[in-house]
Amino acid sequence: MTDQExxxxxxxxxxxxxxxxxxxxxxxxxxxxxxxxxxYSPETAMLEAKRCIQCKKPGxxxxxxxxxxxxxxxxxxxxxxxxxxxxxxxxxxCLPAVCGRVCPQEDQCEKLCVLGKKWDPVAxxxxxxxxxxxxxxxxxxxxPALPASTGKRIAVIGAGPAGLTIAxxxxxxxxxxxxxxxxxxxxGVLIYGxxxxxxxxxxxxxxxxFLQKLGVKIVLNAAIGRVKTIDDLFAEGFHxxxxxxxxxxxxxxxxPGENFSGIYSANEYLTRSNLMKAYRFPEYDxxxxxxxxxxxxxxxxxxxxxxxxxxxLGAENAYIIYRRTKTEMPARAEEVHHAEEEGVQFTFLTNPxxxxxxxxxxxxxxxxxxxxxxxxxxxxxxRPVIIKxxxxxxxxxxxxxxxxxxxxxxxxxxxxxxxxxxxxxxxxKDETGETTRKGVWAGGDIVTGAATVILAMGxxxxxxxxxxxxxxxx
Amino acid sequence: MLSENIVKTVLEAPDIAKKRKxxxxxxxxxxxxxxxxxxxIVDSDPVKGTLTIIxxxxxxxxxxxxxxxxxxxxxxVLGPLGHPTEIEGIETAVCVGGGVGIGVLYPIAKAxxxxxxxxxxxxxxxxKSLLILEEETRSASAELHITTDDGTYGRHGFVSDVxxxxxxxxQKIDRVFTIGPVPMMRxxxxxxxxxxxxxxxxxxxxxxxxTGMCGACRVTVGGKTKFTCVDGPEFDGHEVDFGLLMSRLRxxxxxxxxxxxxxxxxxxx
Numbered sequence: 001m002t003d004q005e006x007x008x009x010x011x012x013x014x015x016x017x018x019x020x021x022x023x024x025x026x027x028x029x030x031x032x033x034x035x036x037x038x039x040y041s042p043e044t045a046m047l048e049a050k051r052c053i054q055c056k057k058p059g060x061x062x063x064x065x066x067x068x069x070x071x072x073x074x075x076x077x078x079x080x081x082x083x084x085x086x087x088x089x090x091x092x093x094c095l096p097a098v099c100g101r102v103c104p105q106e107d108q109c110e111k112l113c114v115l116g117k118k119w120d121p122v123a124x125x126x127x128x129x130x131x132x133x134x135x136x137x138x139x140x141x142x143x144p145a146l147p148a149s150t151g152k153r154i155a156v157i158g159a160g161p162a163g164l165t166i167a168x169x170x171x172x173x174x175x176x177x178x179x180x181x182x183x184x185x186x187x188g189v190l191i192y193g194x195x196x197x198x199x200x201x202x203x204x205x206x207x208x209x210f211l212q213k214l215g216v217k218i219v220l221n222a223a224i225g226r227v228k229t230i231d232d233l234f235a236e237g238f239h240x241x242x243x244x245x246x247x248x249x250x251x252x253x254x255x256p257g258e259n260f261s262g263i264y265s266a267n268e269y270l271t272r273s274n275l276m277k278a279y280r281f282p283e284y285d286x287x288x289x290x291x292x293x294x295x296x297x298x299x300x301x302x303x304x305x306x307x308x309x310x311x312x313l314g315a316e317n318a319y320i321i322y323r324r325t326k327t328e329m330p331a332r333a334e335e336v337h338h339a340e341e342e343g344v345q346f347t348f349l350t351n352p353x354x355x356x357x358x359x360x361x362x363x364x365x366x367x368x369x370x371x372x373x374x375x376x377x378x379x380x381x382x383r384p385v386i387i388k389x390x391x392x393x394x395x396x397x398x399x400x401x402x403x404x405x406x407x408x409x410x411x412x413x414x415x416x417x418x419x420x421x422x423x424x425x426x427x428x429k430d431e432t433g434e435t436t437r438k439g440v441w442a443g444g445d446i447v448t449g450a451a452t453v454i455l456a457m458g459x460x461x462x463x464x465x466x467x468x469x470x471x472x473x474x
Numbered sequence: 475m476l477s478e479n480i481v482k483t484v485l486e487a488p489d490i491a492k493k494r495k496x497x498x499x500x501x502x503x504x505x506x507x508x509x510x511x512x513x514x515i516v517d518s519d520p521v522k523g524t525l526t527i528i529x530x531x532x533x534x535x536x537x538x539x540x541x542x543x544x545x546x547x548x549x550x551v552l553g554p555l556g557h558p559t560e561i562e563g564i565e566t567a568v569c570v571g572g573g574v575g576i577g578v579l580y581p582i583a584k585a586x587x588x589x590x591x592x593x594x595x596x597x598x599x600x601x602k603s604l605l606i607l608e609e610e611t612r613s614a615s616a617e618l619h620i621t622t623d624d625g626t627y628g629r630h631g632f633v634s635d636v637x638x639x640x641x642x643x644x645q646k647i648d649r650v651f652t653i654g655p656v657p658m659m660r661x662x663x664x665x666x667x668x669x670x671x672x673x674x675x676x677x678x679x680x681x682x683x684x685t686g687m688c689g690a691c692r693v694t695v696g697g698k699t700k701f702t703c704v705d706g707p708e709f710d711g712h713e714v715d716f717g718l719l720m721s722r723l724r725x726x727x728x729x730x731x732x733x734x735x736x737x738x739x740x741x742x743x
Contacts, residue, residue: 250689259692264690265688
């Protein structure tokens with residue numbers, strides 16, 4: 001029987017729809033930073049898991065950058081063996097509670113689910129999240145038995161998704177792993193970028209603690225490139241280095257008035273709120289502008305995170321200013337939907353060209369231009385074209401510029417033999433992430449430019465295997 | 475305590491002490507609820523593994539820092555950050571410092587002297603009791619001039635007045651380094667501009683991460699946006715938009731006041 005036939009057979013007996021995710025009411029959640037989705041109950045999870053038809057050639061797995069055995073774990077959920085399901089996912093994914101929340105499943109596993117052809121796909125992401133949360137709450141997270149030490153030491157630079165993944169993989173192969181992180185807390189974008197209401201920080205902390213229990217050493221406040229160079233690390237006896245430093249440098253638009261007070265990069269705005277907990281000022285010392293009229297420039301997930309943060313900080317008007325239309329927005333549909341529900345005002349086909357400040361140097365107005373869509377550009381999206389004479393102003397007191405990020409140059413600058421491309425991203429020889437410098441691998445945003453958590457994790461996984469082969473050959 | 479509100483602290487940070495060069499800074503965070511603030515490293519001892527910082531008590535964090543006692547722990551210290559001062563090949567330099575800025579200027583003067591530069595230092599404060607590092611600066615300088623705004627010590631007037639006299643005396647000056655309150659640096663840059671003397675200023679804007687990730691510390695230099703943490707902290711004083719720097723430094727003045735008041739009342743200690 002083919003999978004298609006199975007689907008048809010299932011159609012006759014199956015009337016269970018894709019299970020919805022219970023969420024905090026929009027009117028309530030804009031007043032707090034608690035997580036928006038509440039999570040499946042065990043009953044709902046089993047009901048959803050039973051929708052899976054257990055394809056022989058599962059499309060979903062081929063859509064997963066870290067090859068999670070999706071039908072395998074879903075079957076265990078259907079059987080009520082939630083801890084078994086958690087172990088199954090963790091065979092290839094060390095951060096399931098994170099991935100269940102922030103992966104774009106609609107473009108990966110769920111997109112390829114055969115049920116999705118006629119009905120809605122199995123809610124793989126929601127099930128993954130349920131399983132990981134169940135295991136964490138049960139307090140039964142097992143520390144797997146580790147192989148004997150290989151005596152090899154690997155330095156991982158950056159405690160973000162790529163670095164945490166590779167550290168977990170390498171330590172499980174018996175290597176000594178030390179992560180060097182520049183910030184005072186591990187997690188990278190998971191901790192400074194993604195807000196609490198989308199990814200509670202206690203989850204990230206739990207994942208990091210798990211790695212430490214496995215034996216991964218973490219050195220915080222270590223600006224590699226400054227306090228130690230890559231050469232210094234080799235001199236200290238590390239056998240290989242993995243660079244997972246992300247694409248952390250913010251991009252500004254270089255338009256007049258962009259340095260007025262009240263104008264932030266999305267990185268700064270989110271770092272203040274998430275990492276430094278400025279939303280809890282003055283209990284925490286770091287302040288943040290609590291604007292009444294906040295404009296966020298951009299249409300990606302980071303822009304959605306910023307604008308929804310602005311609402312929670314008390315904005316009366318929170319605008320998304322995007323130069324194309326809703327169709328071209330790179331943000332996940334779910335994030336856009338949540339933002340709409342919460343009262344974000346979307347201003348499409350609009351681009352700022354200048355900021356106007358008051359006598360104190362604080363931004364007060366934004367001059368914008370209307371755009372229309374022209375021919376498709378390199379990305380395949382229709383290029384926005386300026387409509388002449390369409391300038392108008394919007395009154396605002398806070399702006400968050402969320403138009404992308406680029407590579408931070410500090411490590412390439414201080415590492416001889418490490419090649420970068422013209423955008424400053426590290427050049428790799430193959431998909432394992434081997435760089436032009438012997439013994440050095442790289443992966444995640446510092447290679448690809450800003451992408452997703454799961455792609456960075458996939459890069460970490462591939463590099464782990466290559467580094468293992470390399471250090472064992474030394 | 476170097477004067478009534480300028481404090482010197484020595485902290486242990488062996489890795490940073492080994493690498494640090496004159497002009498670089500650290501980011502400190504006192505505890506998990508604290509903010510991250512940048513402070514220039516005044517001195518380092520690679521053998522003992524210590525760093526010296528000098529700061530003015532202006533807000534909650536510096537207040538807390540000043541109250542620390544020997545043996546207390548500062549939770550997080552990141553550095554050394556920023557580019558070191560360029561000190562090569564300078565025959566004669568004038569180092570102009572005001573207030574707590576003298577703390578940042580002194581290591582530069584010292585490093586210059588070690589490179590064989592003839593250092594003329596001009597340091598000033600509002601009043602005699604606020605003047606710091608007089609002897610240290612003297613030991614790093616071929617010539618030392620002192621001013622106070624109120625005339626209680628040294629010359630009655632501003633550091634920029636002395637600088638004008640030095641320039642007018644006709645001696646050749648290759649470089650001016652100036653560090654102090656923003657208005658002072660602006661005046662000094664205005665004094666040297668007509669004489670085309672390259673003038674470096676060290677900026678201390680608000681920062682968060684200090685590694686080029688957030689852009690809080692951006693300044694306009696020569697019409698272009700620069701990040702002080704990775705492009706600086708020293709810039710050409712003739713190109714810096716000081717007005718913008720001042721307004722950005724005042725961005726959180728209300729919240730800073732609130733945090734400081736709560737701290738004084740003991741509510742948040």
